[in-house]
Amino acid sequence: MGNALELRAVTKTYGPVKALGGVDLVVGEGETVAVLGPNGAGKSTLLSIALGLRAPASGTARVLGRAPLEALRAGRVGVLPQESGLLDDVRVGELVAAVAGMYPDPLTPELAMRAAGIEPIAARRVGQLSGGQRQRVRFALCVVGDPDLLVLDEPTVGLDVEGRRALWHEVRARTARGRTAVFATHYLTEADDYADRVVLLAGGEVVADGSVATVKSLVGGSEVRCVLGAADPAELEILPGVRQVSVEGRAVSLRTNDSDATLRALFARYDDVSDVRVESTDLESAFVSLTGGRG
Numbered sequence: 001m002g003n004a005l006e007l008r009a010v011t012k013t014y015g016p017v018k019a020l021g022g023v024d025l026v027v028g029e030g031e032t033v034a035v036l037g038p039n040g041a042g043k044s045t046l047l048s049i050a051l052g053l054r055a056p057a058s059g060t061a062r063v064l065g066r067a068p069l070e071a072l073r074a075g076r077v078g079v080l081p082q083e084s085g086l087l088d089d090v091r092v093g094e095l096v097a098a099v100a101g102m103y104p105d106p107l108t109p110e111l112a113m114r115a116a117g118i119e120p121i122a123a124r125r126v127g128q129l130s131g132g133q134r135q136r137v138r139f140a141l142c143v144v145g146d147p148d149l150l151v152l153d154e155p156t157v158g159l160d161v162e163g164r165r166a167l168w169h170e171v172r173a174r175t176a177r178g179r180t181a182v183f184a185t186h187y188l189t190e191a192d193d194y195a196d197r198v199v200l201l202a203g204g205e206v207v208a209d210g211s212v213a214t215v216k217s218l219v220g221g222s223e224v225r226c227v228l229g230a231a232d233p234a235e236l237e238i239l240p241g242v243r244q245v246s247v248e249g250r251a252v253s254l255r256t257n258d259s260d261a262t263l264r265a266l267f268a269r270y271d272d273v274s275d276v277r278v279e280s281t282d283l284e285s286a287f288v289s290l291t292g293g294r295g
């Protein structure tokens with residue numbers, strides 16, 4: 001199988017702002033990749049370059065072995081942009097059917113509407129829909145061409161539980177058939193649950209790229225939380241294994257490379273330790289640690 005997406009040394013600036021500073025990203029066909037990063041990290045810029053909607057300042061982008069716009073025009077790519085206008089006066093079913101007609105080998109409009117959970121509102125005018133319903137319509141338009149690559153920018157914003165469930169069900173069904181999905185999200189649980197690979201952007205650069213487990217292991221270790229009568233951060237810092245200490249009132253959190261050694265020393269040193277919990281690194285703490293607050 002070939003590559004669905006190939007970005008090589010891609011840079012992008014907006015005036016004085018460096019949005020991307022030399023990004024390499026190769027996504028194989030069949031992968032589900034989450035692009036994560038703080039506000040302003042460059043996620044939308046990266047996706048729009050991948051789609052050919054913006055040109056990189058330098059570097060190259062290829063989609064399914066072609067120039068991105070060519071792949072888009074050939075109907076091989078389904079796009080769910082972060083914000084996009086929809087024609088207000090048409091009915092949902094008509095809109096989906098019209099867009100289906102632009103593709104060489106589309107799904108039936110009914111199938112696309114069912115995937116997005118909008119069959120019951122097929123006769124409604126788009127202008128009368130709620131925000132979440134409009135997002136569902138955008139998703140139906142994104143899949144109706146039966147594309148090989150889905151590019152989704154924060155796809156579940158505004159969707160209710162059922163809408164999110166339907167969307168991910170459809171994305172998974174497609175990737176299970178060898179299609180590819182690249183999505184940007186701020187919901188780390190979505191990356192954890194649905195992506196087989198995570199690309200973490202910060203300040204326009206890739207700071208981590210790998211499976212969720214790999215990205216978590218870059219930060220490594222675990223977190224020991226407890227409650228202490230009187231916690232002195234300087235004393236806690238020298239306990240074995242401890243890399244980072246945070247104290248809020250009586251609540252103590254210790255990031256450690258060796259939770260067993262840290263716990264033994266904690267109990268030996270303090271006789272008023274309570275509410276002890278050990279947690280392995282989650283994606284959120286990996287995110288915070290690797291992006292270091294950079295936008």
Ligand SMILES: Nc1ncnc2c1ncn2[C@@H]1O[C@H](COP(=O)(O)OP(=O)(O)OP(=O)(O)O)[C@@H](O)[C@H]1O
Binds near residue numbers: 017039040
């Ligand atoms: N059209 C534009 N003109 C000027 N600057 C822009 C433009 N679009 C994006 N930027 C800047 O480029 C940087 C990257 O923006 P981008 O929208 O790609 O980030 P993002 O990771 O998608 O952010 P968010 O999570 O907030 O959606 C930001 O500093 C942003 O202010």
